[in-house]
Every structure is written in C-alpha cells, then in structure tokens.
Amino acid sequence: MKIATYNVNGINGRLPVLIKWLESSKPDIVCLQELKATQDKFPIAEINRAGYQAIWNGQKQWNGVAILSKGYEMTEVQSTLPGNANDIQSRYLEVIIDQIVICCLYLPNGNPFPGPKFEYKMDWIKRLKKRSKQFIDMDLPAILVGDFNIIPTENDVHKPEKWKDDALFQPEVRRAYNQLLKNGWTDSIRTLFPDEKIYTFWDYLYKAYDRNAGIRLDHILLSPYLKSSLINGGVDKEVRGWTKSSDHAPVWIELERNKYAKFIK
Amino acid sequence: MKIATYNVNGINGRLPVLIKWLESSKPDIVCLQELKATQDKFPIAEINRAGYQAIWNGQKQWNGVAILSKGYEMTEVQSTLPGNANDIQSRYLEVIIDQIVICCLYLPNGNPFPGPKFEYKMDWIKRLKKRSKQFIDMDLPAILVGDFNIIPTENDVHKPEKWKDDALFQPEVRRAYNQLLKNGWTDSIRTLFPDEKIYTFWDYLYKAYDRNAGIRLDHILLSPYLKSSLINGGVDKEVRGWTKSSDHAPVWIELERNKYAKFIK
C-alpha cells in the first residue's frame, strides 16, 4: 500500500500537476494540504476521473486538507483536531482506511516568531501530541501524514544558520517533534535514509530548487504497529521542477499489507 | 498589404492566442488595443519571435496601444491624440508605414452614460475629428484603425433596444461617427459588406458569443486616397471562440499596394 503526502499550494491552480503526478506515482492513499479552496470549489470531478475518491475539508482562502483513496473505502472520523473548539482553521482530517487510522495534517507555519501565530502553532502541536498519544496507548495502527511545518534536525535543512529565527526551526518545535518520536512514532523517511540530506520544500524565491536550498517539512509518522511494515519510501523531487509546481514535493512510503494485517486481528 | 486591428484585452494574458492568430492570419500591420501592461511589460521578445517589430504605448492598469509590423519600416509620429495635454491615458499611436499614416486608436468606452466618462469620450471624439480632418485636408493616405467603442448603426448590433442607454450607442456618438464618414472616411468593412450583420465584440457574460449577441466596435477607416485600394476585408470571428480569447475578434482589410502608390508620387 502506497501512501503519500503533498502540499499542493492551491488545488485548483495545481490540478494539472496533481493529476500528472497521481498518474505517474500511482499512490493508493494521498493526503493533500493547502487546498486553498472552499468546500464547494474542490475539483472532485477531476479527482474522480483520475480514479480517486476523496474526503476533504475546505476553507475559503487558506488551509484546507483532503484525503484521496484509490480503491480503498474511507470512513471519516474527525475533521478537526480535538482540544480547541475555537480553532476554525481547516488543518486536520482523520479517516480509517483498511483498518488504519490516517491523520492528514497541515500544522501551522507559526511565523513570525515570536508572536501569537507561533503560540497557535505550539498549542496545535500540544493537541496533536495528545491526540496521537491516544493512538499509541490504544495500540492502533495509525499514521500521521502531512506538512508538519517542522524542520526536525540540522540534517533536514540546506543552511541551518539561515533558519535559526524561523518558526519552522525553533528548538521548542523540534523538541516537540522529538517527543512524538519518543512516544513511539517512526519518521519513515529518516528511518529509510538515516543520514541523507532530504528535502521536501524549496522556496519559490531565489531559485531555491535549482540551488537545492531546501528543507524537510513533510513527514509520514508510523505508530509502533506499523513500523515493521515499512518497505520503501522517498520524495518525488522531480515534481518540484515541473512547470506550475507547488513549492513542496510529494513524499511517499510503501507499507507491506500482510505485515500489519496480522497485528490488527 | 493586410492591415488588422485587435483589442486583445491584456496582451500578456492573451499572448498564446495573439501569436496563434498572427501565425494563421499573417497580417502585415496590426493595431492592438487594451494592452493592460506597462511600457516595460510589453512582450517584445515573443512578438519579435513571431516575426514582427513593434511600437507601443503602455500604461499601468488599463488602456495601452501598439502597432506591429512585419517587414515594413515604421516611424512614430504621435503617441498622444493632440488637443488635451491633460489626457494621460494611452489610447493613441500614430505612425507612418510605407508612406501611409496609420492611427491606432482605443476610443474611450464612455460608460456610464451620462457622466464625466461620457464627456471624456465626446471630447476624445472631437479631438479625433480634428486630427483626422487634417489628414483629409492634406490629401494624405491615412487609416484610422482600432476599437472605436462606437456601434455605428442598428445593423451593427444584435438587439439595438438593449443598448439605447449605453454610451456605445448614443445618438450623438453615432452622429460623430457619421460625420467622420461625411468628412471623407470610408468604413472598410461596411463598404465591403453593406447589409450583413457583422460583429467584432461579444461580451464574456451570458454566452454572448454562442448566441451571436454581438456588436461592431472595431473599425478600419480609409482616407479618400485609399478608398479605391480596398480589395478585401473581414472579421476573424473564429478567434473569439478560442480558449482564453479576448472579448473582441480581429478585424482586417487588404489594400492593393499599387493602387495607392501612384497617388503618393
């Protein structure tokens, strides 16, 4: 089972690129972030035509998340991250597919640091830790998939010194990410490639992609039950070079179906 | 010699359509209106690549006119319509090509009627009458080419009654157009097709093009010396149906080179 995440930065503006990538990469499950479209502007007809069902959580100008599935039935569990009834930003979608809990998340950027937006980010992370801890405690097969807006380590950024004042690279943010790992979550890509410089985002400005001045923001975290099912993964880096591309590249993993199936029973 | 006019409604947004049309219609001279681009944003490189030189008169948000030439040398004469030093809108460009004075004009729309915008339109027409009368008085071979924003007669509009309150169809505007004809100017298209319903503009709204609910706004007027040189003309109506098309269609005429050459000597 191939599971991917892709921050599309505007699903309607990005539709040709998205469809082209779906057809070449053929993921079974896709978590999308930054739809930048209202619920009724989600291009469901084109998504269907590409062979995918979808559940989505739109919003007017920013944010917006969706989960696409090819063949697998989906059941929606949550469309908000629990813990703050005042949070009206569309950044979370939780579904069950093939007996796995799949959480599509678009964590707040948090810039400028410091400030209220950063505080919102930290509160969001706190709620994510709480929600995700429940999956661990319940021994559920679960995956946290999406744009975390967190650069986990110095090995995940081209020039660490440029990011020291940025909300994406604050010590307390990185510490929170590490706590997720300590809680039992596995960073798929880092597990597969322990030492490589791997990026998933390159700024539109200053020809960042041409210079490979990137950062790693998009992550796929596996609960303990799924850890041993991980058989492959990567970043579809070339997609970032396509015309009219998002500033993110898609990230994907492959799970061995049989390995986790036996645990669930 | 094939001379055309085309209100492009944004030259940069329209570039693929414009190039495609240039390559299929192959006019020698083209007057463009509504560039909607500043002087430095005019896509001269792409125009050159299509085989045309250009002189243009850009403006920030609206207006903007240009004259393209394939092979013929151009000499700029005026970049404003004389008679009002306070008029800063880029709506006029006068050049000499092959010994003919070519005036590219984008006459003000004038809506809403009545009001200051309509008064500006009438003042502009008054100045145009004055300038164009000079060409007649001087026996010069001259052409007035462009978007006149004037519906000359009831035969130039799909449903005349819908336009009676519109600045494009006001009696005093149509009277002014008729005075140009009385001064000696020849409406090329109407001369070639005296009775046909011919349109050059279809609103983007209400599927106006599909219903052929159009109006004739774009005209090519010949001074007396050139009248007998007119051998062909038409509207490239199909261009209006192309994807990402302007709301106007190109209009063109062909002049017999030898017929007017003998008069000039």
Added chain:
DNA sequence: GTTCTCCCGG
C-alpha cells in the same frame, strides 16, 4: 466572465 492591481500568507 475575464482582465489587471494590490494585498495577504507562505
């Protein structure tokens, strides 16, 4: 409807 401009957010 479709363009462009300015603005925001990233």
Added chain:
DNA sequence: CCGGGAGAAC
C-alpha cells in the same frame, strides 16, 4: 515567487 481574494473596469 506563487497561490487566492477583493475590487474596479469593461
């Protein structure tokens, strides 16, 4: 640099 939104003009 790009998306999307608001607003103006046609």
